Amino acid sequence: MIPDDLRYHKEHEWVRIDGQQATVGISHFAQEALGDVVFVDLPKVESQVSANQELGEVESTKATSSIYAPVSGTVLKVNADLEDHPEHLNKDPYGQGWIAVIELSNPAEVEALMDAAQYQEFLNAET
Amino acid sequence: MPIHYTGILDEYQTVRQQAGLFDVSHMGRIMIEGEDAIPFLQQVSASKVAAIEVLASQYAMLCNPQGGIKDDVFIYRLAPKKFLLCVNASNHEKILDWLQEQQAQLIHTVEVIDRSQDIAQLALQGPASIAILRNTLGTTIDHLPPRGCLECTISSISLLLTRTGYTGELGYELYVPADRALDLWSALIVTGKPYGLKPAGLGARDLLRLDMGYLLYGNDITEDTTPIEAGAAWLVDWQNNDFIGQPVLTKQREEGTTRCLVAFELLQKSVPRHGMPIFDEHKEIGQVTSGNLSPILQKGIGLGYVLSAHAHIGAPLFIDIRGRRVPAIVVKPPFYKRRKS
Numbered sequence: 373m374i375p376d377d378l379r380y381h382k383e384h385e386w387v388r389i390d391g392q393q394a395t396v397g398i399s400h401f402a403q404e405a406l407g408d409v410v411f412v413d414l415p416k417v418e419s420q421v422s423a424n425q426e427l428g429e430v431e432s433t434k435a436t437s438s439i440y441a442p443v444s445g446t447v448l449k450v451n452a453d454l455e456d457h458p459e460h461l462n463k464d465p466y467g468q469g470w471i472a473v474i475e476l477s478n479p480a481e482v483e484a485l486m487d488a489a490q491y492q493e494f495l496n497a498e499t
Numbered sequence: 500m501p502i503h504y505t506g507i508l509d510e511y512q513t514v515r516q517q518a519g520l521f522d523v524s525h526m527g528r529i530m531i532e533g534e535d536a537i538p539f540l541q542q543v544s545a546s547k548v549a550a551i552e553v554l555a556s557q558y559a560m561l562c563n564p565q566g567g568i569k570d571d572v573f574i575y576r577l578a579p580k581k582f583l584l585c586v587n588a589s590n591h592e593k594i595l596d597w598l599q600e601q602q603a604q605l606i607h608t609v610e611v612i613d614r615s616q617d618i619a620q621l622a623l624q625g626p627a628s629i630a631i632l633r634n635t636l637g638t639t640i641d642h643l644p645p646r647g648c649l650e651c652t653i654s655s656i657s658l659l660l661t662r663t664g665y666t667g668e669l670g671y672e673l674y675v676p677a678d679r680a681l682d683l684w685s686a687l688i689v690t691g692k693p694y695g696l697k698p699a700g701l702g703a704r705d706l707l708r709l710d711m712g713y714l715l716y717g718n719d720i721t722e723d724t725t726p727i728e729a730g731a732a733w734l735v736d737w738q739n740n741d742f743i744g745q746p747v748l749t750k751q752r753e754e755g756t757t758r759c760l761v762a763f764e765l766l767q768k769s770v771p772r773h774g775m776p777i778f779d780e781h782k783e784i785g786q787v788t789s790g791n792l793s794p795i796l797q798k799g800i801g802l803g804y805v806l807s808a809h810a811h812i813g814a815p816l817f818i819d820i821r822g823r824r825v826p827a828i829v830v831k832p833p834f835y836k837r838r839k840s
Contacts (some may be wrong), residue, residue, distance in 0.1 A: 407502075407503070407506070407507055407702070408506055408507050408508040408509075410508070410770070410792045410794065411768060411769065411770050411792055413769070429821075431769075431770040431792060433507040433508060433511075433702055433706060433791070433792075433794075434502070434507065434702060435772075436770065436772060455768070
């Protein structure tokens, strides 16, 4: 459940890099830990975000959790479907459950993120 | 009881639509028996215990001398002078000690016996619960009224069946000898399967009770809140001048209180949580004690204490959700109104 083509942040977000754009979501591990997601507080389009700062919030039946921006930049798009279908975060965290697309302001930050193997090791160490 | 078995939302929907089985044996069960059982209970609780019929039950408040709530309990009258108290798990030891102290001080001819270890407690809740019980009992239980009790046998296990619960759905609780609890659980799960019965956990239980505006001890009520402040004045027997906390409650009833518990709905989609501040247009006026997103209403709902001037239906409130003031309105509970079957 850790796709090879993504990069991972220590707060369990993933990014998919496409040129200067990064699609962001939360990992399978994160959605499992959260439990049933009932509401997603999305960032605003065109807002500026900084790596490691709060990008949005996820409410599950258990608790509220922050989503952190794995990279810095400008929010280009958000997944408005999550407003009506927060369950996409649980059912398809790497697909329909994407959260936002960020235009990278510092592409070098991507290198600091974990690849799939490193993230797997990170999970093994954490759990 | 685990937080969940299959998932909180799945279990919640199962209870709303079919039926769920909860193991609530973590709660405390205390037997009060003896010649003075009624005067004793009318001293330690604010309820008119004498008015509970045999094989019926009542929700009741136990108060401290300051009127604060020691616990909210269910009192079952099993025989004219024999009562079963179902107390919150978190208060079990405290209440047991306190009842024994009171029993010694008041010199009542009454016994206070902890039965929590030898009696287990299951809750079968949901619209299908009656059909499942009809099937397991081989007899009709349609005549059992809300809060009624029935001694019966399921799969040759003798138990006390009560029409009570904490979900707002048609439902029952089963008090069973602890050494037969697992057998009963298995028998119900097997019989209930065709009706959609599933095990359900604490997460679903909390969402279900909040839909009804039911109070959770430790969150919505504590030793520092009184039944009057908590909107539970209807549980107080005003003819009884003897119960512990009575002078304070009577004074509050006459003079009012500074704060009151209210039920509120958010007017924008968001999720209120325990501890969030409540504001009016200008200033902080209270705090959320319980909050969540109701899966069936798809709305943020909650309970909280506010200054009494704001404690009327329709009063506008703002919930401070991490710095954002989300508009809300005071409503009359329950949030969720069950369709009549």
